[in-house]
Amino acid sequence: MSEGRHAVVLGAGIAGLLAARVLSDYFSQVTIFERDSVEGAEVRRGVPQARHLHGLLDRGRTIIEQLYPGFTSEMASCGATTAEALIGTRWYVGGLRVVPTSTGLTSVMATRPLLESVLRQRTLAAPGVRLCEGAARGLIGDADRVRAVSVSGEYGAQAHATDLVVDATGRGSRAPVWLTALGAQAPAEDRLEVDLGYASRMFRRTPGQLGGHSSVIISTGANGRGGGAIRVEGDRWHVTLAGMLGDHPPTDPIGFAAFASTIAAPDIHEIVTTSEPLDDAVPHRFRSPVRRRFERLDAVPQGFLVLGDAFCSFNPLYAQGMAVAAQQALALRDCLSDGPDSADLPARFYSAAGKVVDVAWQLAAGADLSHPGVLGPRTARTRLTNAYVARVHRAAHVDPLVARTFMRVANLIEPSTALLRPRVAGRIMLRGSSSTAAVSDFDGQPSVDRTPIPIEPTR
Template sequence: MKNTSNNPQRGQAIVLGASIGGLMVARALSNHFDSVTIIEKDKVERQPSTRKGQAHTRHLHGLLPGGLNAMLHYFPDLQDALAAHGANVCDFAKDMVWYTYGGYRQRFDMNLIGATMSRPLLEHLVRERVLATPNIELMDNTAVKSLIASDDQQRVKGVHIELAELGKSMDLHADLVVDVTGRGSRSAQWLRDLGFEAPETSEVKVNVSYATRVYKRDLNDPRSSNWMLYTPQAPQEMHFAGMFPIEGDRWIMTVGGWHGANAGNDEAAFMDFLRKLPMQEYYDIVSKSEPLSDIMTYKFPHSLRRHYEKLQRFPLGYLVLGDAVCSFNPTYGQGMTSASMQAIELDKMLGANIADEKLALTFFARIAKIIDIPWQMAVGEDFRYPATEGPKPAGVDFINKYISRVHRATLKDPVVCDAFLRVMSLLKAPTSLFHPKILWRVMWAG
């Protein structure tokens, strides 16, 4: 693929991490660099599979309309490919069965498409399309040991890597290095090593834990194409549950809760948990379905945000993106969508030929606006629980009171439900829920 930039320095780019965020960044960079190399510490199979460093991929995942739209920007055939591989591509609102605040949200034709599938399938389909791009290559089973910097320590010029299979180390040089390695990112320490400040961090402790099991799906059941969700009325309720149809005629069922309210990891406790949920569809379906996996557990102690947007200095030739900047409570399902939107923003900025010395700080300021929305939504919901710890956004209690009324209104009013789902999908800002038309309907419904 021809370099579309007029900047002669844009020869080689390196992306650290081959998960969804890293793949999307690599595809964005391929529009502006002669070659892009993705470096992944784990072995990558050219088929749907969970890597060693991806424990969370075995659990419930869905692709919000905002995330699907972002991916279709680069891969127009992805929706058809998902459907062809057995994923559930659906009308987001028409096919939902979502119980919350004592009732079911209104179902209606929304004309927005979402998808439910296993995370390994989605990542495989995206990865194959990325690696089919002529100027992108993948180096897997390769560990990044450190950054390579200029003599004055002001520019990142590449990475020092260790190739596990060959048992040797080497330097790989680049004009731009982008860290998309997730919440375990070492960028903060690498910045200190170069004499730069590390970003401030915000941690919101939620102590979320959950358990997942996969079941055979009966295609004759009229509910077999519905995605089902139960979210609690906090703080009285602390549990959540989701069951999505995925490829291979399977259900994936995840249940859990906040602050230690979990389902356990044995079958008796798991089934007892389902039996006690106010949404009876889960127990009804699961009790008649064949289990296809063990019960898998996962713990998420806290949401984490690194405030790169507050830094005044940053090395040239280096960026950080995705979960390496902000890792949200996964129960809200916004991480893949946020990372994809950040990749598109980077693509736009590179296309605008922003000066090298301004690129990083401008980029962090712009993606902070993308991150603000899901962060405020997730943290706001989490602070409904008194046990949640961390920096609490100003006015969150007042906003939560109104959002509680929004939740109740969605049970009756499809217009309010439409507005809420667009915010949840990162297609609209939360302020849209305060539009006079929506505000009036929320108050009337209450």
């Protein structure tokens, strides 16, 4: 612990809370500035995505459990559902259900506001951590060192001197503009245009629905449509429908139900048409995943870091954002343990955080690029990989070992190369050809699988 040292975190979303928890082990004071007023488990203005289904990949859950021991059971005691990933829930890829089998993965199903409020309470219980209302406006310092942050609040803008500023203000982060204003370099950006639309609605759950399963998740099929229904606190179904490339789900009740009838499994349509709705459907538009290449900058100022969606905002279909924020929080902890005061802390952090992003970005971008309408570079390797992924999905419908490995890779627990291990690859080749598994999309079109499982070795 650096006595008398102060860190400031901008943003009290998932990434900001996890970063503050880690920083509290190394700084005697950690101040989080959040633009919204934050009370209870409500959807806040600054986090509109909180109205939509938020799945927590098991890699994220296990890291959070490490940082906040007892997290999973605390969520359950607040009404979240927990289940073994492939036994308590139904997964569909390529139009068919993945064979139920033990995966060693635990799904925690809850709304994003509940998840955030549990993490917030636990973070604020850590020594030296406090949460203040205020919107960050810019950095104070020069290209070599950030010394303070300007935050506007009740009494106008104020400068807060600090030893370290961590930007966790999400996808809309102004870090590139702030860095440029200091005379420092701003990162280059990678984008893919996916023009994804979400629509979400809550329904009352009645006992016995879905054969006692807690959720059904459908990855996008050849038609670019997908969705999920999960059992959340308050015994409700949280249903999200999604469509890519401008094919967005409607929010009126008839259009919502009609869209649900076009996705790969009948379960979600059944929930939507047989359960009592508890609110109106709300839309969300997500045009493009954005990756900011902080790890490629030649020089970065001391005293300033960026993480979470501000670093990389993923296509939400693959539920990677919170797990990657958790991995980056662990990377921050490792960098701090190697020297919280060293001048190269930001460079070391960006290098480690960039590697974390690489793995998830490759998985997601590979899946996005399997949609012909998504513009982007498709090498021979991309095509080969996607052909293999199609086999993985077909084999996962019938083969428990393939299903287990597939789910563990998608949950960022195992590297994608696990799908190339001889025992697994042999079964994929044997059971994944189109003649051995009857695979079709719900609309009867030939199946092209879209779940993010590229098997290229990561750099």
